[in-house]
Amino acid sequence: MASTSVPLGSSSVRDYRANSLWRLTLRRIFRQRPAIIGMTLLGLLVFCAVFAPVIAPYDPEAVLIGIEDVRKREPPCIHLLGCPKDRPQHLMGIDGNVRDVFSRIIFGARISLFIGITTVSFAIIVGTILGAISGYVGGWVDLVIMRILDVLLAFPSLLLAIAIVTVLGRGLQNALLAIAIVSIPVYARVVRASVLSVKESAYVLASRALGGSHFHVLLRRILPNAIPPLIVQGTLGIGTAILDAAALSFLGLGAQPPTPEWGTMLGTERNQVFTAPHLVFFPGLAIMVTVLSFNLLGDGLRDAIDPRLKQG
Amino acid sequence: MIQYSIRRILASFPVLLGILIATFVLARLIPGDPCKAILGEKATQEVCAQFAERYGLNKPIYVQLGIYMGNVLRGDFGTSIRFSRPVTVILIERLPTTVELGLAAMTVALVVGIPAGIISAIKRNSVLDVITMVGANIGVSMPVYWLGLMLAYFFALVLKDTPFWLPPSGRLSPGVTVVPFYQVFGWSVPEAGFWRGVLDFIARLYLFNSLITGNWKVFKDALTHLILPALALSTIPMSIIARMTRSSMLEVLRLDYIRTARAKGLTERLVILKHALRNALLPIVTVVGIQVGNLFAGAVLTETIFGLAGVGSILFEAITARDFPIIQAFTVVIAIGYVVINLLVDLSYVFIDPRIRLE
Numbered sequence: 001m002a003s004t005s006v007p008l009g010s011s012s013v014r015d016y017r018a019n020s021l022w023r024l025t026l027r028r029i030f031r032q033r034p035a036i037i038g039m040t041l042l043g044l045l046v047f048c049a050v051f052a053p054v055i056a057p058y059d060p061e062a063v064l065i066g067i068e069d070v071r072k073r074e075p076p077c078i079h080l081l082g083c084p085k086d087r088p089q090h091l092m093g094i095d096g097n098v099r100d101v102f103s104r105i106i107f108g109a110r111i112s113l114f115i116g117i118t119t120v121s122f123a124i125i126v127g128t129i130l131g132a133i134s135g136y137v138g139g140w141v142d143l144v145i146m147r148i149l150d151v152l153l154a155f156p157s158l159l160l161a162i163a164i165v166t167v168l169g170r171g172l173q174n175a176l177l178a179i180a181i182v183s184i185p186v187y188a189r190v191v192r193a194s195v196l197s198v199k200e201s202a203y204v205l206a207s208r209a210l211g212g213s214h215f216h217v218l219l220r221r222i223l224p225n226a227i228p229p230l231i232v233q234g235t236l237g238i239g240t241a242i243l244d245a246a247a248l249s250f251l252g253l254g255a256q257p258p259t260p261e262w263g264t265m266l267g268t269e270r271n272q273v274f275t276a277p278h279l280v281f282f283p284g285l286a287i288m289v290t291v292l293s294f295n296l297l298g299d300g301l302r303d304a305i306d307p308r309l310k311q312g
Numbered sequence: 313m314i315q316y317s318i319r320r321i322l323a324s325f326p327v328l329l330g331i332l333i334a335t336f337v338l339a340r341l342i343p344g345d346p347c348k349a350i351l352g353e354k355a356t357q358e359v360c361a362q363f364a365e366r367y368g369l370n371k372p373i374y375v376q377l378g379i380y381m382g383n384v385l386r387g388d389f390g391t392s393i394r395f396s397r398p399v400t401v402i403l404i405e406r407l408p409t410t411v412e413l414g415l416a417a418m419t420v421a422l423v424v425g426i427p428a429g430i431i432s433a434i435k436r437n438s439v440l441d442v443i444t445m446v447g448a449n450i451g452v453s454m455p456v457y458w459l460g461l462m463l464a465y466f467f468a469l470v471l472k473d474t475p476f477w478l479p480p481s482g483r484l485s486p487g488v489t490v491v492p493f494y495q496v497f498g499w500s501v502p503e504a505g506f507w508r509g510v511l512d513f514i515a516r517l518y519l520f521n522s523l524i525t526g527n528w529k530v531f532k533d534a535l536t537h538l539i540l541p542a543l544a545l546s547t548i549p550m551s552i553i554a555r556m557t558r559s560s561m562l563e564v565l566r567l568d569y570i571r572t573a574r575a576k577g578l579t580e581r582l583v584i585l586k587h588a589l590r591n592a593l594l595p596i597v598t599v600v601g602i603q604v605g606n607l608f609a610g611a612v613l614t615e616t617i618f619g620l621a622g623v624g625s626i627l628f629e630a631i632t633a634r635d636f637p638i639i640q641a642f643t644v645v646i647a648i649g650y651v652v653i654n655l656l657v658d659l660s661y662v663f664i665d666p667r668i669r670l671e
Contacts, residue, residue, distance in 0.1 A: 034449070147326065291453035
């Protein structure tokens with residue numbers, strides 16, 4: 001065994017650092033085609049969200065009556081595809097309130113990304129606290145927390161979110177809270193499982209024996225184990241959160257008009273699907289691409305972080 | 313196994329009790345007075361007092377909970393505040409729509425998802441595999457209601473005047489009526505009660521009812537109305553099942569006994585279907601169980617889009633109208649459905665893998 005000791009600062013130590021788990025993971029991610037596609041799509045969305053005022057040709061809430069010669073629910077007019085040059089160009093057409101759909105879709109990227117990231121962050125924070133306490137303390141505390149989460153899980157998440165929004169009142173903020181609440185159990189379970197798997201390990205016991213407080217041991221020794229599965233679950237969860245938020249808005253419970261939220265845009269124009277299909281098609285496509293990008297990235301991350309879970 | 317089933321059923325009682333209490337509390341947390349929600353903002357205080365008296369809303373909350381629990385145990389879910397009709401009757405009217413839709417969607421998901429996953433696994437990295445997996449990824453990312461609307465647009469408008477035209481809403485065409493099978497068979501049935509409820513429930517499964525009575529016109533009409541909503545609702549479970557089948561099959565196909573089976577000279581078909589698939593089924597069944605549960609959530613959206621009067625749409629309406637008895641009854645039914653499906657999934661493990669002993 002003595003021959004394996006390595007002096008600090010030697011090249012082997014540097015090699016070891018260069019091959020740390022995170023670097024390896026990052027390298028593996030870049031070898032996954034789906035993950036690369038996911039990241040590219042996501043990069044495009046983030047670009048749209050950040051530079052929305054530059055990309056969008058119109059104000060997303062501006063009504064174009066009197067400004068341009070356009071009609072309500074006019075189909076897309078693209079000059080490159082043969083639309084007369086004297087007509088104003090509207091890549092995705094005009095909506096029921098005579099606004100430019102393309103500009104609304106571009107600004108909608110901001111809202112959707114915001115929805116996904118805030119809800120999942122909230123759910124991860126609360127889920128981690130609950131899961132960590134549940135797993136670490138054990139006993140009746142574990143029993144009570146897990147049974148309450150079981151009850152939450154027994155409801156279809158969308159129905160529960162609908163009920164919570166009805167309690168709290170309509171609106172984007174409450175819809176976000178509702179979606180965050182219904183996704184807590186998933187993260188709590190992931191963290192609890194990680195805590196349970198290492199709680200009795202020698203290094204955890206050693207840390208305790210060295211005088212580490214419960215808080216220190218939990219935060220510095222145990223919880224880091226839960227980070228990889230949480231990242232994977234969180235990335236996949238963002239997609240679900242965006243889908244659920246759009247569904248709530250579609251039902252009229254989430255973001256309210258004139259907010260350029262994709263679900264709301266779809267919901268308000270859904271009865272026009274036969275007369276103006278572009279008003280339904282484009283917001284739905286935007287939701288799909290966004291969710292797809294997070295799903296692809298999440299799958300890639302999972303395969304890179306834990307190849308045993310590879311889903312193919 | 314019977315012992316295990318009984319124990320599992322008993323163990324699910326605390327969760328069901330929790331659900332009963334949670335729905336009760338949640339329903340009452342919904343802000344706004346049910347009286348004003350039902351009778352309108354102009355309802356006077358006197359009218360509302362009478363209203364509260366009639367539905368027991370003026371009693372202390374724990375008394376209401378006690379009465380409610382007692383009634384539920386007797387199978388009485390009370391009277392809908394909005395429709396002034398027994399909730400059980402509404403349940404019998406609405407549940408078959410959702411059950412039929414859910415079964416059809418799940419059938420499509422299984423019939424397409426499992427073979428797609430198997431083929432994908434066998435022809436790994438082929439064009440077919442890539443197409444299937446890209447399709448599955450898109451499938452799980454699609455909003456159900458968007459797909460529903462697009463399908464309705466395509467099949468009802470674009471394909472109008474072609475043989476592929478499909479109706480965009482409802483369960484039956486106007487003018488088509490369903491005669492319950494017990495009337496066709498000339499059975500004498502009780503006016504009301506439990507058995508009448510069961511018979512009515514079965515009769516409202518239009519496909520089944522028209523199939524056993526041999527009424528092909530109704531059968532065809534109901535089927536054409538069911539295709540689009542079932543297709544929309546099936547995409548997510550179908551995609552997830554296909555992905556799970558693929559990964560589970562890939563896992564199994566690497567194993568030694570598969571090589572042995574091939575070395576013995578068994579046909580590829582036998583190796584795949586009997587040796588590999590059977591052993592790959594366990595995770596697939598688990599995923600199917602979870603997806604059956606999620607169908608209820610999808611049903612809210614699908615039923616809204618396709619104008620179907622099912623459980624999902626009434627639950628959404630009831631929540632917004634603060635119709636407590638309906639919210640409670642339907643949530644409890646969905647929760648019981650969850651528990652039963654999970655139990656069935658666990659029990660099916662024994663049949664799929666005889667090494668598993670349930671204790």
